[in-house]
Amino acid sequence: MFYIEIFTVICLGLVLGSFATALIYRVPKKLPWGAERSACPECKANLGALDLIPVLSWCLSGGKCRHCSNKISSRYPLTEIVSGVLCLLIYLVYGLNISSLFLIASVPFLIALCVIDLRHMILPNQLVFILMGVGGVRLGYLFYSGDNLQATELLTVYIAGAFTYGFISWFLGFVLTKILKRNSLGFGDVKFFIVAGLWLGLNALPYFMILSGTLAIAFALCWRMVFKQDVFPFGPALIVSFYSLLLLQGSFSFLN
Numbered sequence: 001m002f003y004i005e006i007f008t009v010i011c012l013g014l015v016l017g018s019f020a021t022a023l024i025y026r027v028p029k030k031l032p033w034g035a036e037r038s039a040c041p042e043c044k045a046n047l048g049a050l051d052l053i054p055v056l057s058w059c060l061s062g063g064k065c066r067h068c069s070n071k072i073s074s075r076y077p078l079t080e081i082v083s084g085v086l087c088l089l090i091y092l093v094y095g096l097n098i099s100s101l102f103l104i105a106s107v108p109f110l111i112a113l114c115v116i117d118l119r120h121m122i123l124p125n126q127l128v129f130i131l132m133g134v135g136g137v138r139l140g141y142l143f144y145s146g147d148n149l150q151a152t153e154l155l156t157v158y159i160a161g162a163f164t165y166g167f168i169s170w171f172l173g174f175v176l177t178k179i180l181k182r183n184s185l186g187f188g189d190v191k192f193f194i195v196a197g198l199w200l201g202l203n204a205l206p207y208f209m210i211l212s213g214t215l216a217i218a219f220a221l222c223w224r225m226v227f228k229q230d231v232f233p234f235g236p237a238l239i240v241s242f243y244s245l246l247l248l249q250g251s252f253s254f255l256n
Ligand SMILES: [Zn+2]
Pocket: 040, 041, 042, 043, 044, 045, 065, 066, 067, 068, 069, 070
């Protein structure tokens, strides 16, 4: 049973990773996500079921389009593998149940936000709002499914968390903008803080601030070395901290 579940979760993760690559390609171009069929970006040939098996299609075709033989970036299978691993970790901590499916469902959106922020320095609203919505439905499920979440906890830990994370990040951005005399924390980042508060709750706030702050400083230093730029995307540090704490909450009760 254990191995069947692991196999199922990895396959699900790979498929969600494939969905993430579609989001990464389509959302910044403002293309509809699902309406059109997937096509080769070079020759525009429609991709059939055989071309769309995560990782496997890429390996079997030698990393080339079957129609025009153009090279297909290894970023596609890599993104799928990362998604598979992230989903597997969620399974290993939380098992396979409705509650953990909410976490697994967030993975393609987290990956897409991370990559889009790295490339375009923006956290697109639609993706952030979806995470907010999934987080809200998850809380509703935990609340209505019985003893997991009490009404007071829902209000004082999670709803209050969303407001507090949002307010603190807005305030931080306001102060930093005054000190550094340039726009320091985008509104996309503030909205992601609200998402983090809604999912992680108030008790994880100090850990989220410390972890994301440390990662952001390390990341900013690397960014400056590689790209010689002072302005760097804050999203990846936020997203990595968010996912790590979601996992850690499964093992450490003081984070909940
Ligand atoms: Zn092609």
